[in-house]
Amino acid sequence: MDIGLLKVFMAVAEEGSISKAAQSLNYVQSNVTARIQQLEQELKTPLFYRHSRGITLTSAGQTLMTYTEKILNLLEEAEKAVVDSPVPKGSITVGSDTTAAIRLPPILSAYRGKFPEVEVHLEIGLTDQLINSVLQYSVNGAFVDGPVEHPDIIQELIINERLGLIVPETMDFCGLRTVQDKTLLILNLDCMYRMQLEEWLRDEGYRLANVMQFGTMEGLLGCVKAGIGYAVLPVSYYNKLNVKDGIRCYPFPERYGEVPTVFIRRRDLYMTSAFQQFIEELKEQLPEARMCGVETSDA
CATH class of the missing domain: 3.40.190.290 (D-Maltodextrin-Binding Protein; domain 2)
Known part of the structure; x- marks a missing residue:
């Protein structure tokens, strides 16, 4: 099973359609179909249900999707680990619920002033959505209502x-x-x-x-x-x-x-210098926060 097959599999799962996945990958549709068939033959199990509205994951496909997300994220982290520089650069993505977001402008302004080579993306959402984004590696970290009890999540700081x-x-x-x-x-x-x-x-x-x-x-x-x-x-x-x-x-x-607002990240997230410095900026700009690197208990 190679990485290329997993990337095609993830694209098809996310798009819910062979044709849409082919467009997003810039492949011909027959190529995508052949790769999915190859993967199913290797694993000796169907990964998708085919129906008139498109395709959906089977239970085996859902299991593979969980591992695929982890594998591709580890690959991305390996690349970052090799090229990461002590001088923060690249990009980070931070999530926040609507109320916590009002605290962010001065923090983001101070951070960009110190590290202009870092591009910061902000994702606004509800707590459940943001926790899911953290777990799926879609954001580096997020401000959410706490406490958050999940074995894969660490709370970096708490604001009451x-x-x-x-x-x-x-x-x-x-x-x-x-x-x-x-x-x-x-x-x-x-x-x-x-x-x-x-x-x-x-x-x-x-x-x-x-x-x-x-x-x-x-x-x-x-x-x-x-x-x-x-x-x-x-x-x-x-x-x-x-x-x-x-x-x-x-x-x-x-x-x-x-009530606590907490800043969370995945326990196994690779900490680039850009994200490490962002957390340091949070601690500096939010003196009222309890900066204890609290780890949540296992769920």
Whole structure:
């Protein structure tokens, strides 16, 4: 089994189509088909189901895909290890959820000022998406809601965020009873912010009413301003907003108000000088972070 066959296999699996994979690889379709057939013959098992909508991985194909990702990543790391320079250069990709992303501009600016030969890519997403991106080596590291418990992941640093209720300024706010029958506006239905709010509500004898999910922070805050509902966000995020007109922030009680944001990476990730220096920049620019290189416990 050679590397070329695995690269073709991965392209077909990702595209879900022989023809699309051929286009992405700049191969003729018959060449891709022959290579997949060769791989299936070598392994003595079908790797794809063929159907009218394209192709999907069999259980054997899913297993091979897991190993293929690791093999190709190790190959890429081997190449980086050979050419990596003590002077950071090349590129890194960093992930962040929407709220943590507000911390990044000064960090990225300082980093690029020190290491102009490094190209930094930023991927914004939800926590579950970003954890998956880290596990698949799509990003070098990511800021996500924590803690993250996975045997393949290391938490590099932890920032304890204080949560706050974000309400329209027209609301006569008098504690939880003011919002207990209102709609919670949220980006991620399963986020830690919601869990902390539900615990606070439960202890006060209330329950969460309606929930409305949004795709963007702009849409969420716009609806808070319009009086459609309220939100739960880190106080640090609210404080850094350029425009706070139309909304107010009321911090949670200390008992319910702290949630960790963690910066994570794969345990087996090859640490290029560019990424090592980025982590050092994080530690310098985020003095409030607990910089202890915490490793998560096995899941």
